Amino acid sequence: MAAPKASLHLVAPVWNGGTRGIGGLSRVVAPEGNQKKGRSLLQFLADRFYDVEALRDHLLRKQVSKVHQKNRPFNHINQRYGPYVAGAYFILKQGGAVRFQGREWIRPNQRGHFSLDFLKLQAVPVEAVDASGCAINYQGLDSLLALKELQSLWLQRCPHVDDWCLSRLHPLASSLQELSLAGCPRVSERGLACLHHLWNLRRLDISDLPAVSSPGLTRILVEEMLPSCEVLGADWAQGLKLGPEEQPRDTAGPTPA
């Protein structure tokens, strides 16, 4: 256990001063340059001492629990003010924006503060949620799924939204018309397959998903799956390999058979 492991360093080391989020877990595709930057002192020590390894494990677990803490349900607000206000509070606390029916967008300011005026809007349904960049995960979706009249949901660049989260969106099928998943690092074509429950969907943005293996083909299949929906995604020709007649001839190489 204490011997240094020659492992595949596909993701950046966990404890690197300034790593955002759970370094190893949130980045599915990490740039190669990160591992060359030199292993940190903590990692070096962890390979040699059990205590330091336990410390690293502890720090990793703390980062995971921070995300869990951010996604805890606000049950007391739910009981007092109702599900719409609880959902709005949850989103605003995470750093996202909310729009109630017939009102303007409510956003937190630079320092994360927001006015609590919306607490009076107990019976007004939430129509649109902009959770771009928020650390919302599978548990956090509980608060969102209570918003039964949600029409527009933006989950752009959310680091913890994955295929499991997409499979949870089906209770919003009757109202959801617009969904944006652009830039989510963990969403793959397998999660997109369960979007067919959302029969009311009119606009779907699946551009720039790094975990999708063939973006062009996926877009075509999603368009077939949701015929009345406008799908914004990769160009259908992206990812296609050039045919033999289009390939540039390499005169220096051996003649093709």
Place this chain on the structure above:
Amino acid sequence: MLRRTLLLGLCRGPLGRGLGTHRGGSILGKVEGRGGYRGSWMAPSSSSVTFRTQDPAHDVKTVGRLGGGDRDGKMSEIKKKIQSILPGGDWNPLYDTSYLPPEGSDVVIVGGGVLGLSVAYWLKKLEKPRGAIRVLVVERDHTYSRASTVLSVGGIRQQFSVPENVQLSLFSVDFLRNINEYLAVADDPPLDIQFNPSGYLLLASEKGAAIMENNVKVQRQEGAKVCLMSPEQLRNKFPWINTEGVALASYGMEHEGWFDPWCLLQGLRRKVQSMGVLFCRGEVTRFVSSSNLMKTASGEEVNLKRIHEVHVKIDQSLEYQPVECAIVVNAAGAWSGQVAELAGIGNGPPGTLQGTKLPVELRKRYVYLWHCPQGPGLETPFVIDPSGTYFRREGLGHNYLGGCSPTEEEEPDPGNLEVDHDFFQDRVWPPLAQRVPAFETLKVRSAWAGYYDYNTFDQNGVVGPHPLVINMYFATGFSGHGLQQAPAVGRAVAEMVLEGHFQTINLSSFLFSRFYSGEKVQEHNII
């Protein structure tokens, strides 16, 4: 003079086995050139020669003068070799036994598939204090070429008729969702089990509609997200289905789908190795046990057996290692019946508890992969026809995996893993083409066969200790749904071993004693 004493002192006399077995090399003496020295140091009758060069005529005294003018080179070579003998070097006077299992281990798990590894993982996770229990996993097939885990289709569902199965499956789905928290190993990349949350669609004919409704009620009570659909709704949702003969359908909306079992296996393997579990590549050939005649509370006399040693035979060798153990876990999958027989389970007059065998046997099942360009699209769930035929989407290229369980009369011979392609033509394709008309034109790309650890009694798993062989625990017999329940079953067995009773999920109806008492826990939704 000094070198001569050194040579004599390090002679092979008091050491038992030939040093030739150690990495096939010699320690003192020329190894390069002349065809290399790979001999053993046998011939104890030759007293003066303690090491041999290629030319046996040479005497020990003449060694230093071998290679004449190369004296300095020889000296440095000998210095290097002496350094390797001294403590800290890499010469070991004892023979290399790293391929043998340890001489003793607290728990020996027979079978290194997903169930065995899951038991190992939970044992190491739930033990108090940390590092208290030594676990050894014995697996004879280190490439997993015949293991049911990796040959499985990889589906996970909650649509069972027995409530315990639903609970097991829900726990396992939770485990899979948080797999990177459970199985995280520092500095290794996170696992991607490629879960497709597309759900299961079970179709029922008129006869089975009432049972299906009942089952869905049970499943909903346990917390599964399943909805019932009428043929009309089915046609709206999945226009490629032919609903003729279908009276009702149950569709799992969440927590159901399929994933990559190899990834789960490797993830578990990596994690348990990092937790200190030892692996051995060998086969269990014998249990050495002792019996005690005891009296129950009601005065009856019972013969209780306790396994003391497990003989592990090494692959392609006659060598075996007796491993002293306190607990044996039988997770040998399709071969659990044979392992149980080795422990003497079933040796007795039929109809008694001693005579009750473990009713788990090998059953061969085929899986076919075909391509159908007009087939159903991305939204295809795992469809199970009332006739027992099933299929699911595989990848993005209109490929599908599927098969059918044969009836008792047409069970294929489980002696090998050869695929019968006629079975597809006769038994799988017609119901498929009838249910999904697009499948009338399809092309089979490949096929494989795997084993079910089929429980002939009631097609449900066996978990927990044996009533007579008191330190053998079972985790087997799941008849095709072992993979999807493995994390939960592993935890249940670990709790049984460590605490003595089930804590998270109560699996007392899955104990071995039901084979004797005759209480079947019949699972109806088996594919």
